[in-house]
Amino acid sequence: MNLFKMDDLTNRDLHGLLDLAHKFKTNEMDQSDLNHKTGALLFYEPSTRTKLSFEMACHKLGIQLLGFSKESSSVTKGESLYDTVKTVEVLGADFVVIRHPDQQYYKQLEGVNIPVINGGDGSGEHPSQCLLDLMTIQEQFNDFSNLNVTICGDIKHSRVAKSNAHALSRLGANVRLVAKDEWQDHELPYPYVNLDDVLNDTDVLMLLRVQAERHDEQSYDENAYLRSYGLTVEREAFLPDSSIIMHPAPVNRGVEIDSSLVESSKSKIFTQMENGVYIRQAIIYNLLHKRGSFL
Structure with a gap:
């Protein structure tokens, strides 16, 4: 079992992982049985929070990590993603986390026999x-309905927007989108609204980073x-x-939100x-403890 996209999880899986993460947060979980496991974090794009929180999750679980840097690896010599992952597999890794600029990069990995966790695929998920x-x-409102x-x-360039909009809608939330015209993604089946028109009844305001590195235009x-x-x-x-403000970060202060x-x-x-640490503990623990299957 891999975790590529949110549709890989049923609603039961979602709630199970949330419950497990809460147990990690409240120290209700015994995690000592993973001390002999090894993982690898293959990050082909820059990352602070995702990479470090996966590292911390592994540290808390007692999991050893293989070191990897795109710049100092054979990727610079033309090694394919598949060959890199197979190398990690045969060296003894029990799972791999991958962030890659290509959307749906995981389609290249047929034949890999260890769980793959998607740490972000381009503008995908x-x-x-x-x-x-x-x-x-959930911690704030208890329920999503x-x-x-x-x-x-x-919206157009955000993998966070796609994953969150679909998952929240499945769980009963009312999702609305706000974006300038050229950053709208009309494949998402949710209404676009004016921000000022919906502030007074917004429970969760989820702001997104302006992803200038994925834009054709030079500046804004x-x-x-x-x-x-x-x-x-x-x-x-x-x-x-009672509302809350969220942002996946990194935050462009003074752009998406006043500092x-x-x-x-x-x-x-x-x-x-x-x-992020507790959720990533839950994902890794579940994949390894259940031998590659979700709840």
């Missing part, structure tokens, strides 16, 4: 980020973006008291990062 976001929302979730930003006006699509101090005042709001009382941005 980011399942572990989605799960940590779900955990953060009828929550109004507004996802705002670079950051100040104009904040005024039109970002969370300003003035807009934050219209959010309900003063990143650690405001409504913000769960750093809580998301913390929960």
